[in-house]
Structures are given as structure tokens and as C-alpha cells.
Amino acid sequence: MEGSITRRRLEPAARREEIIRAATAYFAEVGFGGPTRDLARRAGVTQALLYKYFASKAELREAVFERVYLGRIAPHWLDELRDRTVPIRARLCRFYAQYTRAIFTYEWMRIFMWAGLDGDALNRRYLEHVSALLLAPMREEITAAAEGRWAPGMEDLWNLHGGIVYLGIRRHIYHLPVPEDVTPVIEAAVDRFLGPLS
Amino acid sequence: MEGSITRRRLEPAARREEIIRAATAYFAEVGFGGPTRDLARRAGVTQALLYKYFASKAELREAVFERVYLGRIAPHWLDELRDRTVPIRARLCRFYAQYTRAIFTYEWMRIFMWAGLDGDALNRRYLEHVSALLLAPMREEITAAAEGRWAPGMEDLWNLHGGIVYLGIRRHIYHLPVPEDVTPVIEAAVDRFLGPLS
DNA sequence: ACTCTTGTTGATCGAATGATCACCGAGCCC
DNA sequence: GGGCTCGGTGATCATTCGATCAACAAGAGT
Numbered sequence A, B: 001m002e003g004s005i006t007r008r009r010l011e012p013a014a015r016r017e018e019i020i021r022a023a024t025a026y027f028a029e030v031g032f033g034g035p036t037r038d039l040a041r042r043a044g045v046t047q048a049l050l051y052k053y054f055a056s057k058a059e060l061r062e063a064v065f066e067r068v069y070l071g072r073i074a075p076h077w078l079d080e081l082r083d084r085t086v087p088i089r090a091r092l093c094r095f096y097a098q099y100t101r102a103i104f105t106y107e108w109m110r111i112f113m114w115a116g117l118d119g120d121a122l123n124r125r126y127l128e129h130v131s132a133l134l135l136a137p138m139r140e141e142i143t144a145a146a147e148g149r150w151a152p153g154m155e156d157l158w159n160l161h162g163g164i165v166y167l168g169i170r171r172h173i174y175h176l177p178v179p180e181d182v183t184p185v186i187e188a189a190v191d192r193f194l195g196p197l198s
Numbered sequence C: 001a002c003t004c005t006t007g008t009t010g011a012t013c014g015a016a017t018g019a020t021c022a023c024c025g026a027g028c029c030c
Numbered sequence D: 001g002g003g004c005t006c007g008g009t010g011a012t013c014a015t016t017c018g019a020t021c022a023a024c025a026a027g028a029g030t
Helices: A012-030 A036-043 A047-053 A057-069 A075-081 A088-103 A106-117 A121-146 A154-173 A183-197 B012-030 B036-043 B047-053 B057-069 B075-081 B088-103 B106-117 B121-146 B154-173 B183-197
Strands: none
Touching: A012 A036, A012 A047, A012 A057, A012 A106, A036 A047, A057 A106, A057 A121, A075 A088, A075 A121, A088 A106, A088 A121, A088 A154, A088 A183, A106 A121, A106 A154, A106 B106, A106 B154, A121 A154, A121 A183, A154 A183, A154 B106, A154 B154, A154 B183, A183 B154, A183 B183, B012 B036, B012 B047, B012 B057, B012 B106, B036 B047, B057 B106, B057 B121, B075 B088, B075 B121, B088 B106, B088 B121, B088 B154, B088 B183, B106 B121, B106 B154, B121 B154, B121 B183, B154 B183
16 A cells, blocks of 8 residues: 655756745745744655755755746846837836836736845845936836926836835735736826826 | 742733733744744743633634734725825825834734735735725725726726835835835825826 | 655743742831 | 731643654556
């Protein structure tokens, strides 16, 4: 009666990746305070095995962070934001369509929020990145497009950004119903933001 | 050598209130997973005493929720939102000035977020309250003020709301620098939202 | 088919956690 | 000022936690 629970041997790299994958989903759901035993069960391995691949729970947490944060911001977004052959409205709409597609996932939204509450430094680093490499250029482009008629402040851009990000928060943090396709909501927000420029 | 640590007797009601006060600050900071021993130390009492006033940690958590949620939304806000003798712009600005003054506190913002991640049902109830009793009336008033020229959808109002609430998230969850006085930011957001109506 | 490597496990340790209980003593009453 | 009430404490229990270790066995090499 050897059950279907066969103990399979995986290559270290593959197993490590599998654990990180499971840990990402697990921590996203219950937070970093969740016990390693539950995590191990969901990963389909023993709790002891976790410590063959990660020296401590904190190290596993770091690995999850690395996996989640790395490459979340695509470099070409900035190039496209700065492409003045395209109308400013289209650039902003396109950017936020791509950006929300990248971050509006259960795992990213929740891990980012858990880490934020925990006071993790990576959060602030990420958001300073957003500010300097995305919002500030957007501000420049809008100012240029306005041709002297208007120059938004950084707080205005944070306001635009927050209004859109809040969609993901409602959806994945608060579990509230949110439109499946956020594109029209984003377009309306961009239109209101640009006003006469749109 | 009787140290300054004098064991004072308090009336049950006062002690209970004191514990809830300390628990609110403590849970806001570290989340509901924080050990009761640390909480007791910060409350200036023994860990055992907590269980004289609350049968379990979950019950203490509920008491904190009740204290934090209760009376957070002032009924007269709705009346003021509906007072059509006042211009719509002034009504919205005034409301969000009051609303942010009420919820932009370290404790409210963080406990609300911890509870949201924990999937607490009170969060959704609160936000449905916001939707039905604040955003929906705002939508009606704006529609009336527009006199047929514009009728915003609920998602538009969530967008306005989220952009403003995100100020508090940046401040108290992510510990990012945010303007001390949020009034001008709110006014700018309301102006952009109302557009020509403003 | 046999062996050897090493990915994987079950058992277990010490510390920390939520919760309990017998006992102490501050402060009011007479 | 002696006694009584009950708010408060120290000690402790049963669990659960992160982490460790000797031992097992899957699977490649020969």
C-alpha cells in the first residue's frame, strides 16, 4: 500500500525554486509570521528540508523578496514614457496598463503590503525607485506637453498613481469586487488628470 | 528601597480601557501576531492580568477593533455632503479634510491594513459602508451639480477616494515623507476630478 | 545487480507562545 | 487598626515554534 506520496528527488536548483514558489504564495496569503511547517506541507516537502536550502526563515523570506521584486519594473516603460512622438495621454494610459498588469497580482500586492507593514527597507527603496524613475519622468513629460500652461507637482502624480494602485489594494488586500478590465478606469483617471490636455 | 514600580489598583473599567489603549498602539505597530508578553509590558501590567479582562487574545483583538472602528464615520458628514446650498467643490474638499483628519492616524491606518490582510470581515463591512453611505451620495451630488453634463460612475469615485487615501498609506504604512498639510493636495485632486464643474 | 552520492526524512531540542491557577497585598469598611 | 475584598502577580502548563541531526533511500554511475 505505497500511497501516491512518492518521495521524489529533485535537482537542488529545481527544489529550491519550487520552495521559493510555494513560499511566495504562502507568505502572500498568511504573512511572514506563518509557521514553516504549514509552508512545508504546501510545498510538498518536510519542514526539515527547508533548512537544507535556507539557513533560516529570514533567509527564505529574503529569497522570496528577491524573486518578487526583481525585474518588476521593465526598463522599456521609461523609454516609452519619454517617446514624444506619441501623445501624452496615450503614453500614460499605455504605461499604467502595463504597470497594473505587472503588479496587480495576489502575490505581489500582498507581499508588498506585508513587507510595508513590517517596515522592510526594500519597500521604501522600491517606491523611491517608482518616484524617481517613473513619476518624475511622467511629470516632466506632462509639463512639456502642457507647454507652459501647467506643471504638476510630485504630489499630484502620487495622487494619480495612488488612485490607480488603490484598485489593486481593493481587489487583493480587501477582497472587494473590482472591474475585471481596469483599462477604462485608468483611461478615465488619466483624462481627468490631464484635463484640457487630454 | 521601594522602587517606583508601585502596584496600583485600578477600577476594572479603567484598567480594561488602559489595556485596550495599549493593545491598539501595540497591534498597530507589530500586527496581531505580536506576543502578549510584550503587549503586557507596554501596558504596564503582567501578562496574566490580560486574561482577567479578556478570555483570549482573539477577544482582546475584537475589543481593539470595536474601539478603532466605532464612531469613525461621523453621521453629519453625510448631511454636509448633501447640503446643496454649498458648492459641490467646497463640500467635497470639506468632507475629505474631515475624513482624512479622522483616519490618517498611525493606529487606524495600520490596524485597518493588518485586518485587511488578515481577511477580517469588518474591513469589507466598513468599506461597503464607505461605498454606500459616502461615495454613492457624493456621486449623486456631483451628478446633480453637473446638471446632466456628466455622471461619474462608482469606479470614478473609488479612484478619487483611493488617490486621497493613498496619502495615508504612504505615510503610515510605507513610512514615506508626505506633506504635513494634505489640504492643498486634496483640493487639487477634487479640482481635477470635477474638471469644468469646479 | 551493486555501490556510492546526496536529496530527503522522522525524531527531537530549546525557546517562545497562549492560557491557567494558587497566592499575595493594596485599599476600603467598620 | 484589624479584617475583608478583589485587583494583581509569579510560577507553571501544554503547545507550537524555528532549527538541528542522525539515518534513510532514490537514482546515477559502473
